[in-house]
Amino acid sequence: MRIIGHLDMDAFFAAIEERDNPRWRGFPIVIGADPQKGSGRGVVSTANYKAREYGIHSAMPISQAWELSQLAEMQSKPPTIFLEPNMARYAEVSQSIMEIVRERAPQIQQTSVDEAHFDLSFTDSYKKAAKICGQIKKEIKEKEKLTCSIGLGPNKLIAKIASDFQKPNGLTIVEEKDAETFLEPMPIRKIPGIGPKTEIIFKNLGAQIVKDLKKFSEARLVDMLGKWGLELYEKIRGRDDSPIISEEEIKSIGEQETFVKDTLAANHIFERLQNLAKSVIERLAKDGFKNFRTIVVIVRFADFETKSRSRTLEKPTSHLSILQFEALKLLTPFLDKRSNPRQKLIRLIGLRVEKLST
């Protein structure tokens, strides 16, 4: 069973400013370009929840945000604090938050300055996963004095939408059996990938909410949107098998295989290694890389002792035959007395390429 979490900080830039400047606490705060009393150009980066009550939101022209703040003041509402962003500061806070998550969920993919997906499948229970999320929220609150919202679901898509469901300071759990119904009443824009243009196309065809999109057959969606139509067909049904790709995995591409039975049979091991090399080369191209320079072979023995050997080539390459040849050279010593004096059986072999280039 997969259990995926998605964390999204609440009013991130504004919350940091509010925390760091106690005198502005409780006031509407807008982070963005200088409004220059209404003549400023540029846009709003974010607004805290008080400012959102005035109708101010991300990506709005800063001049319009200024007008809305003036309008509110005329109605005797509190004045709005306008601030320019301090990106270096926000990046620092972001890093420390990601560390808090990483400690409890090492398999993590940061997707923006204030968002990350992380894998909690290892808990094998939504109850346990929710407990971990509670701990993450608590630690972020204690250490960084900030709140976040977390969604838990069977995949990245549901987790992301769930994190947005009860903002701010929410924790929303959507189990696999409920995922499809959870999505049905949502406006179609909630599905990542449906932007303003696609929204208009579908609205013109009478589809406002996710449930309405289910009228369209797979073939029709492909007709309208190409390959993305196929993905959309799955997504609106709550299905998404995209993996969490951690940073280490981005920098290298690897495959491994655990043998059905521990073995030292050279012909069998070599054959499996050749196959791993094929999968690695296929993934290299699929992940958008051209060449690799370093080859790493990993061997895990029956007693779980694990060793690796690597070689960095003079020149980058993308050739399967070179990978197979070099991998074979790296692996062979583990089969004979040179690197395996006690002739231990092998449980698993892995092959990885590094120093990737595009």
Ligand code: TTP
């Ligand atoms: P979001 O998570 O989209 O927004 P948020 O954290 O401010 O508010 P919410 O509680 O709804 O999650 O974006 C994170 C930060 O990224 C945000 O604080 C500022 C920045 N940002 C921009 O600079 N421009 C934008 O258009 C958006 C959407 C965000």
Ligand code: MG
């Ligand atoms: Mg956010």
